[in-house]
Amino acid sequence: MALVPYNKAVNPTSRGAGHNRPPLLKQGRDGHRQFSTTADDSALVNQIMLTDKSHDHPYEVPPLAVTQILQTIEAILSRVTKPDIHDGILVPGALVPAATHAEHEKALHANLSTLHDSVDVPHSVFNAIHSASNNTNMPILLIDGKQLMCTFAQGEDANKTTMDILDIVQHYDWDEKAVLALGAFAIKDGEFWLVSQQYTTNPLARAVGQLKQLQEILERAGTILKPKFDAYNNLVGAIFKVTKTIVRLQEIHNDPHLSPEIKATAATAQIPTAVYWTIRAIVVAASQLVGITSSEPEYMTEAWELSSLAHKLENIFKHLEEILDGLYQLIQKNKEEEAFNAIARILETxxxxxxxxxxxxxxxxxxxxxYDGYNKKRVDIDVLKRKVVILFITDLNVVHENENTIVQQMYLEKGHNPTRPESQYEVVWVPITDEWTEAKYQQFESLRNSMQWYTVFHPSVVSPIVVRYIRDPRKWNFAKKPLLVVMDPQGKIVHQNAVHMMCIWGSIAFPFTSQRERLLWEEETWRIELLADAIHPNLTTWITEGKYICLYGGEDIEWIRKFTKAARNVASDAGIQLEMLYVGRSKAKENVMNNIIKIIQAEKLSHTLDWNLIWFFWIRLESMWQSKGQLLSEQGKTQSRTDPLKSDPMMQGIISLLSFGSSDRGWAVISLGSAAMSKANGEHMLKSLSEFNDWKNRSSEVGFTPALNEHLEGVHKQAPHHCTSLILPATGIMPETVACAECGRVMERFSMFRCCLD
Incomplete structure (x- = not known):
């Protein structure tokens, strides 16, 4: 390697002599910036590609530590691109506001502290690049017998120098080419500013600075050359941003763990042109640095030219950054999908x-x-180990939900009998909301402290991926309505919403699995015990004593008076014992129900339920609709000939009661123990009881309820018209068609929105 003077003219046959103009960025139809595809641009791209031999690595070209080198470059450039003007003199890194200076210094030291003690760099390549980008009046460098032309980096000369540098780094990958060129520049840039920064404090720097006439250079750079220096500084910043983006794109392309689909989106076809422009800008910046640091300002490029080139690089950066952002989103989406699938595998096995x-x-x-709500302390999940765990998933309006009352009743029963097998489960409240705010956190803590069961200690213990799993329609499908998801002692989810079986059967449903729910329904028939359960303290006694039981409802007090009087008279005439119980209606207003209850009790018309039990009676009936309906829907998928929802007697009975409860008109159900029921709307039931003499003899022959059913059938046929409605909850199953409980015809379907506050 030797330095020799060089005065030879440019060879017209060399690459630089016939270069086409560089490609520009243009606006595409879709609004995105694209590299232009003119014939000249295509020719230049082909020439750029011809310089690349990165796939033909010679043995002596080791892999480059791109990230480490780029980190070192960033430390250099961040140190020298924060200058200030003081008394007309350019002072790098000095006299900035105290807060800003401290912040910059802190960030810089943090960056420097992460640098490796040593980085393997190809110094010969750096030297060759320096030689290629030097001024024409400077000597050239001979490397391995190869002469590199030193030309003033402007116009076609800048283009040729860029191609020469691409030749020098031909065996490196595209990101490595840009980093090596920028590294070579950063050395020269850093050397000058290092002396400048130490000029007033370090004797050695002061001596070097005097020989370089540094005082005059800084004075000139801070006054007449300031616009050019500012443009130079902006260009260096744009160069680094594009280089860093190229490296990040190449890292994605080289990542063996990423799918081919993601790598195909990395837009690597556009990287060579971006590298070309980056290196060309480095060549121009190097020329500008020579102009700034020498006494020959004619070598400097005009500020507007530097700004134009910086603008071009900014456009390239924005375009590549858009691609990079899209890639990161795609990678993040893939990571989330992998995490989601991992969660699914763990929870479903x-x-x-x-x-x-x-x-x-x-x-x-x-x-x-x-958080242990009973003992009011933070606990680990080991307290739930090998237990049945019920995940109570709600939003923050949990206190207003029916499910909260059901959980409270279940937990109260569990507390009264803690040692029995049916009590060996634990509840964990899991709050889910769209966006957590400070007010919501406070609301969460208030709710957490009011609960007796376990809760999450803080909403953040439930990760966003888990929340996504909980909300996913294919998984637990949480929207707004609370869920009671059951996990068995082996960690398997055995029911995605056990609230309905808990509401129907209580602790009898333990261990709250889907299989247990199916078995309970198989054991059931449509009988008064299922319908009324133990909602009244004397109900079991009445059934044991063989009494007929009549459940009735509605809000028409005149009909209630007429019906209860007629029912007592018929019972006396038929020689049967009859107990009547008022159960109100579904979705009733509390004040309306309480007024009716007071009248019934004052006039001793019948037994009544309290308001809270009226509410529970209808909620439980809706749970039967959901639970039984879900089971029948699953059966219907394998039994295509018939619709179980239409043929199942229990489901038809549930639909009938829900239809009655959806209206304010009267209705009644009469049954003897587990025998068949008689049910009808208030008008038909009152008419049939009033006509008891017409079927009295038949009652003696076949029994009271069979005879009543026969007579009701005739009344139905003679009735000129009827209007039956059925209000169902919007959650859970929703069949396409429902048959009328009175005539069997398919009912019309409507949507209803309701806000009803007492």
Whole structure:
């Protein structure tokens, strides 16, 4: 390697002699910036590509530590691109506001502290690049016998120098080419500013600065050359941003863990042109640095030219950044999908115990994730190990939900009998909301402190991926209506919403699995015990004593008076014992129900339920609709000949009662124990009872309720018209058609929105 003077003219046959103009960025139809595709641009792209031999690595070209080198470059450029003007003199890094200076210094030291002690760099390549980009009046460098022309970096000369540098780095990947060129520039840039910064404090720097006439250079750069220096500084910043983006795109393209679909989106076809422009800008910046640091300002490029080139690089950066942002979103989406699938696998398969699934659901920095509502302290999930766990998933309006009352009743019963097998479960409240605010956090803490069961200690223990799993329609499908998801002792989800079976059967439904729910329905028939359960303290006694039981409702007090009087008279005439119980109507207003209850009790018309039990009676009936309906829907998928929803007697009975409860008109159901029921709307039932003499003899022959059903059938046929409605909850199953409980015809379907406050 030797330095020799060089005065030879440019060879017209060399690459630089016939270069076409560089490609520009243009606006595409879709609004995105695109590299132009003119014939000249295509020719230049082809020439750029011809310089690349990165796939033909010679043995002596080792892989480059791109990230480490770029980090070092950033440390250099961040140090020298924060200058200030003081008394007309350019002072790099000095006299900035105290707060800004401290912040910059802190960030800089943090950056420097992460640098490696040593970085392997190809110094010969750096030297060759320096030589290629030097001024024509400077000597050239001989490397391995190869002469590199030193030309003033402007116009076609800048283009040729760029191609020469691409030749020098031909065996490196495209991101490495840009980093090597920028590294070579950063050395020269950093050397000058290092002396400038140490000029007033370091004797050695002062001596070097005097020989370089640094005082005059800084004075000139801070006054008459300031616009050019500012443009130079902006250009250097744009160069670094584009280089960093190219490196990030190449890293994605080279990542062996990413799918081919993601790599195909990395737009690597546009990287070579971006590298060309980056290196060309480096060549121009290097020329500008020579102009700034020498006594020959004629070598400097005009400020507007530098700004134009910086603008071009900014456009390239924005275009590549858009691609990069899209890639990161795609990568993040893939990571989330992988995490989602991992969660699904863990939650949907059995384990030795439930520890692993619970830690997937609840985790926060190895800290106890749960809160014991009874003992008011933070606890680890180990308290739930090998237990049936009920995940009570709600929003923050939980206190107003029916499900909260059901959980309270279940937990109260569990507390009264803690040792029995049916009590061996725990409840964990999991709040889910769209966006957590400070007010919502406070609301959460207030609700958490009011609960007796376990809750999450803080909403953050439930990760966004777990929340997504909980909301996913293919999984737990949480929207707004609370869920009671059941996990067995082995960590398997055995029911995605056990609230309905709990509401119907209470602790009898333990361990709250879908299989247990199916078995309970198989054991049931449409009988008064299922319908009324133990909603009245004397109900079981009445059934044991063989009494007829009549459940009735509605809001028409005149009909109630007429019906109860007629029912007592018929019971006396038929020689049967009859107990009547008023159960109101569905979705009733509390004040209306309480007024009717007071009248019934004052006039001793019948037994009544309290308001809270009236509410529970109808909620439980809706749970029957949901639970039984879900089971029948699953059966219907394998039994295509018939619709179980239309043929199942229990489902038809449930629909009839819900239809009655959807109206304010009267209605009644009469039954003897587990025998068949008689049911009808208030008008038909009152008419049939009033005509008891017409079917009295038949009653003696076949029994009271069979004879009443026969007579009701005739009344139905003779009735000129009827209007029956059925109000169903919007959640859960929703059949396409429902048959009328009175005539069997398909009912019309409407949507209803209701806001009803007492």
């Amino acid at each position: 059995p384990h030795m115990d439930n520890s692993k699934p619970l830690r997937v659901l609840f985790y926060k920095d190895d800290q106890p994730a749960l």
